[in-house]
Amino acid sequence: MNRNIYDDNVFFEKYSQMERSTKGLSGAGEWETLQQLLPDFNGKRVLDLGCGFGWHCQYAIEHGAKAVTGVDVSEKMLTVAKEKTSSTIRYIHMPIEEAAFDEQSYDVVISSLALHYIESFEQVARKVARCLVANGDFVFSVEHPVFTAYGSQDWYYAEDGSIAHFPVDRYFYEGERTTNFLGENVVKYHKTLTTYLQALIGEGFEITAVVEPQPSQHLLDTVTGMKDELRRPMMLIIAAKKK
Incomplete structure (x- = not known):
């Protein structure tokens, strides 16, 4: 994530207007599912990788x-995080790839x-395994491999403008993808489901949950076009415990 789009002025302004930016956790469609998979934070040392505006850090404190330590490559996002969340949260401005943590220094990542x-x-799983205590928890969400595979992350449209289907191609060709997000070119990395799960197993994790979150019934009933989100998975949430 060294090519950091989130410190681009135009992109950051657009991202800041999204519901997940203005409303915090309640504005994130996957939050209801993710919340159910989080461990008990009471008395725990928590690390948030890619903490953004710090909403999950604040939740852990509360x-x-x-x-709680939050790590993010975006200076702009951390500036907001420091303004809007508890002063007891420690924020580190650094790419996740470069951040180093003491062995067994966290209970939850x-x-x-x-x-x-x-x-x-694989590098992330190794880093997390090293800094977690035995029986420590690792819970994370990513864009689903089905969503990242082709690269465009947009529907295929019929001649009349209606949604025909969602393209999935080059699934087993992992690596860099450039997509259009909020009108800007953004670089992401496609990985297969096998890569996520096997990397965790290889580092000694026990996988405790794998969930593909769906929109809540409230969103399906109230947001135009939300029912189309049931046609393909957008996100993947995995919970694992260090043996």
């Missing part, structure tokens, strides 16, 4: 965490929609 910007998930 639910009893004794120490979380990450929300950040790791698809990282080229090597």
Whole structure:
């Protein structure tokens, strides 16, 4: 994630207007599912990789965490995080790939929609395994491999403008993809489901949950076009425990 689009003035302004930016966790469609998979934070040391505006860090503090560290490559996002969240949260301005943590220094590691910007998930899994205590929890969300495979991350439209289908191609060709997000070219890294799961297993994790979150019934009933989100998975959430 060294090519950091989130510090681009135009992109950051657009991202700041999204519901997940203005409303925090309640504005994130996957939050209801992710929340159910989070461990008890009470008395825990928590690390958030790709913390963004710090909403998950704040949630951990509010639910009893004794120490929370957030890491993000975006200076602009961390500036907002420091303004809007608890002063007890420690923020580190650094790419996830370059951040180093002491062995067994955290009880919980979380990450929300950040790791698809990282080229090597194996490196991340190794880093997390090292800094977690035994029986520590690793819970993260990423864009679903079906969503990242082709690259465009847009529907295929029929001649009349209606949605025909969602393209999935080059699934087993992992690596860099350039997509259009908020009108800007953004670089992400496609990985297969096998890569995510096997990297965790290889580093000694026990996988405790794999969930493809769906829109809540409220969103399906109230947001125009939301029912189309049931036609393909957009996100993947994995919970694992260090053996």
